[in-house]
Amino acid sequence: MSKYKLFLLRHGEGAWNKENRFCSWVDQKLSEAGVVEAQECGRLLKEQGYKFDRVFTSLLSRSIQTAWLVLEAMGQEWIPVTKSWRLNERHYGALIGLNRAEMALNHGEERVKLWRRSYDITPPPIDESHPYFAEIYNDRRYSTCDVPKEQLPRAESLKEVLDRLLPYWNQVVVPEIKSGHTVLISAHGNSCRALLKHLENISEKDIVGVTLPTGIPVLLELDEDLKPVKPRQLLGDQEKIQAAIKKVEDQGKVNAPK
Numbered sequence: 001m002s003k004y005k006l007f008l009l010r011h012g013e014g015a016w017n018k019e020n021r022f023c024s025w026v027d028q029k030l031s032e033a034g035v036v037e038a039q040e041c042g043r044l045l046k047e048q049g050y051k052f053d054r055v056f057t058s059l060l061s062r063s064i065q066t067a068w069l070v071l072e073a074m075g076q077e078w079i080p081v082t083k084s085w086r087l088n089e090r091h092y093g094a095l096i097g098l099n100r101a102e103m104a105l106n107h108g109e110e111r112v113k114l115w116r117r118s119y120d121i122t123p124p125p126i127d128e129s130h131p132y133f134a135e136i137y138n139d140r141r142y143s144t145c146d147v148p149k150e151q152l153p154r155a156e157s158l159k160e161v162l163d164r165l166l167p168y169w170n171q172v173v174v175p176e177i178k179s180g181h182t183v184l185i186s187a188h189g190n191s192c193r194a195l196l197k198h199l200e201n202i203s204e205k206d207i208v209g210v211t212l213p214t215g216i217p218v219l220l221e222l223d224e225d226l227k228p229v230k231p232r233q234l235l236g237d238q239e240k241i242q243a244a245i246k247k248v249e250d251q252g253k254v255n256a257p258k
């Protein structure tokens, strides 16, 4: 029987989703379309009568902005919002800033798909010569983490995302859910995929086929042990959702949608 409802949300479209560049730990804001997506998501959740008690975001502005816009559209701005680097997007290492379609041209679409969606392939690490290294690691937000800056990732596979996310999930989020609070996690494509893999016990092979569109709430109904009692529900117009998933998948193709 369903005991708890959990909502996962990939932030609305960011400026670099639009430019088809790996964004990862670069702190891009939402695009105009991304703002609208987040507002529409909030309106839909309000219409369907959902109420949150706690919201968790990453330290990246696009996930925080999305949470604010959703709460504003729902008239629930007062809900406590907690932020952690452990919900950040996967660290794409040296791939950060690169254009996915150009990479597909240079390395092949299969290789790009493996970099983007495989479970245990870690991209090459970022180093100090990378154009975004200083911007990321000199940012004051990363001095506030529960690990020293030097121990923050320099590149991550999905498995490594799950490794850094799980302690936070178990120690901080799970007690909230078990106390009866309805939780929204406003995070990123790959941090949400990592959590889905864990909650739904998705195999390493099958997680490759899981892609989340921007700005679409994913509802999980969980039993008392936080095991899903039914398949995840992506809320909204199903045809539009399928088109949005395909668009994200096609970003890794040579002829990526503009």
Ligand SMILES: O=C(O)[C@@H](CO)OP(=O)(O)O
Residues within 6 Å of the ligand: 021, 022, 023, 024, 025, 089, 090, 092, 116, 188, 189, 190, 248
């Ligand atoms: O740019 C990124 O960091 C992610 C999306 O947030 O890209 P991808 O969809 O390729 O995993």
